[in-house]
Amino acid sequence: MIYTDIDVNYGIVLDDSSETQCGREHAGTLGSEFLILIMRNIAPSSSIFITTENSTTVNISTSENLQSNLKSSIDQETFVNSAANIVLPQEIQCNFFRKEPKGILVRSQEPINVLVSDNNNPLIEFRVDTTTVIPVEKLDTSYIISSFDPSTSHFAVAASEDDTNITISLKISNNVAISIFGSTYRDMDTFVLSLDRLETFQFRAGADFSGTRIDSNKPVAVYSGTVCLTGGDGGCSPALEQMPPISRLDDIFIVPPKFNAKVIRLMSPENATVQISKGNATQSREIYQSVPFDIPIVDDECIVIESESSILVTMVAFELTPGPFIATVPGINQYLTRYKVFVAEGYPISFVAIMIETEAKNCLVLNNQPIMTNAIFHEKQVLVGCISYTLMIVEFKDGELIVESEKTPFGLMVYGQNTFDGHGFAGNVISSLLC
Template sequence: MARDGIWWFLLLFCTLSSASYQGREFLAVFPQNDDESPSASLQLLLTSYGPADAQVSMALCGGSFTQNVTLRPDITTPLLLPAHLELTGSCASHKTLVVQASTDISVVAVSTKHYTVDATALLPVESLGTRYYVVTPVGNYTCGLTEFVVAAGATATAISITTTATFHYAGATYIPGAMLRLFLQPYHSLQLQSSQDFTGTLVVADNPVAVFSGHSCVKVSAAFDFVVDQLFPVAAWGRSYVVPPNPLQTDVDFIYVVTDEENTITYNTGSKHATVAMAAGEVQVFLVDRNSHLYISAVVGVQVVFFFSGSSWQDPFLLVVPPVTAHCTAFRFSSVPSQYNHAILIAPTAATATTTINHQPDNTMAWQAIPGTDFSWASITVSTTMQSTENSLVPFGFLVFGFHTRTGYGFPGLCVATPTPLSCEDLVCAERCEMVDGIPECVQETFSTCWLTGGPHHRSFDGKTFDFMGTCAYTLTTICNTDSTLPAFSVEVKKKEKENSKVSSISSITICVDNITVTAVQSENGMVREAKAIIVSTFQVILWNFTEITYLAMILRVF
């Protein structure tokens, strides 16, 4: 420890992310559907969950479009939007629609042209993340383009994209392995397109973003269609997935499994059972037919994306599969109007008899066991009288899809009840999981430290060191964005020039946590100035008294 004094600030980071489709703020974007013309019919399906009306506002950055609507409880309301919100080409734009509500709602975005349509359930802002892997199915025909969109929220965001495909942007060409770095202004989006496969492309941001992935018009065998879905961030991936057969498929479908780090997955397709090692960033593609399921169990979290390749008159769609940990005890029926709508339920075999529709038993559901697993599945045709499906005892999965003449769409079901993991085996944690009162919780075991010593010497949270000789008041650390789950805090340092020296020294430090302020001044050995009584469980101040200087260490724990 230097005799000139050292100021310590230790911050414990503890975060747990999950993906949910209920929230009060959403970012809606509409990737290019087929060719740039004709114009697309764009709409949002807004679902409220009561008990009171929900006030919903929608706005584009800059105010070129605003709209307000009142949602009745437990009703899905379609809302048409201007066609110019559709993105075209590889470019950045300000066409990110911000949807805000007074109570929790769910939002489904639908883009329709004459023979192309798809829909995606939107993640609320609090479920977004900073790290994603793109999945873009490719067909057997030269038509359309693979594409993905990155949308920034309320804060200007630095984006880095490591591509697996060749694409052109802003006059430059990027080849596989190249990295594109850029800043997105608040509520702006970036769409990139290619004639090659973007699958495996890594998107990293310094603030949470929304990422949408798909193809403007893809054909594998039977038909063409626009496909898109919003991706889960890496932090929301799971370790166990069940993908049931699709009874409408007469050929094969594709299931993409992506890992962010070295991994081992065990899979079961009914006819095959194997264990496979995967490298960081690797993508495994499984082909399944109408009689095949896929059960995945991984050592660490993976992303699973289902691509229905089309069959007869049913066109392709893309669907991000939620992990078993995202199964829940009740779902709301929400489907695209003017389509023949279907749903698939995935439940523990022992719980099929207690799974209901509109809170009533439904004897028409034909449950089928999934070989090699403890799950069963059932396919139903969705009618206008169906409002919800539920099981009060056990979480289950729910997938929605539909078709019309030469069109198709699909998205995960809208969970009404928040899923609760049952054990540490069901929860993906960055470091360690432990059971607390019968509930699995992630435990953070590491923290980062920043410090300032001797006046000019600094070390940042990411371990970088530098010297700075300024003699003003500076913010050493503070929170970047308001977060109700964290205390508001800041550490302010005042520095002055040393007598008979060209270097600076610390004259005082002020630490604010919520409404508590503590100031320590260099000349006041053994003392601190406090604006309010200190709560010891929040933070602790320790003083060391030496002949010439007081040493202060402060430890802050943020939960």
């Protein structure tokens, strides 16, 4: 099964086949149905980026209960030859602590890849972050939140079915209280919510929500981030990431260097022991259920994380660092053998990180050519168990980028940096579901 062709910023098309004990499913984040919500942010509009190999009809629909003029501005059926950019009005952004019919459903006849940007014009605004959207078939009923900012963190939930009962086990830093429907909630409190199909609910606090647990009786989509992550100019840059379900997390990670990140945040749904390797030094640390564990990182450090159970790993750039963003780090069981991305224009610096077994690195092909030595900005080898992995950081201006290997799966992340803004995302963060 091969998926190719792309012609839009941030579009990713993946090629791989995935077969689980439950049967076959599309590789990575390819799918035919996606549930999207747009969290409240500073941008005047947002975008859905769609890429496909085979020409297909894509239907964008909203709830019948959405305000009619807003619904008519979003609902559409469009023919996508290879890629499309669907611009969403600001009014579809969720409001805080309100049950709203603001979920967006994207359906297609052929497998597609979908990304969401919280700003539809990064070439002008440079206030943008992007996340890969998880297909509905790979959503689940249990999630853990990873955020970062202690002053503007937020997260939101959308239901794919009627009568979805959701239990939110809140983790709120600094003993901050939030008010929901006239009641006060603090750290360790539980909030119960019922949503129907395409209904959404967004939370916000002047605190960090990391460690908040979400459990539901039916699959839901969960998005997290910050309203405003401070950049190098002191201005705001939204951070956006869809949370993968706990059932799709991984246990071994290679965190690439040169991505401008300052902190690697580990979140675990249960107590776990992790091994953290930096260079020749390895230490064992205990991380606790729903308690953030942060690993400081410097620019040229490569970090290997091995956990006894599945965890969520995110990298964060913040404060005086140019290019603030939050991005999920893919585990090695989430690697694929082929990626096709379009590196966004307007970012003077764009890096592509490739993490592959060293013995297979010479089989890598970039845009149908072997990766030339002068194109490699940074290269390092690390050991994961007894297997050597090579990390290549390739500087790539912008435009279409295809990276593939013959047989060996590899990880891929993309990072773009402007003077005061940036975006970062992984090619895939979904593991095959083990039944």
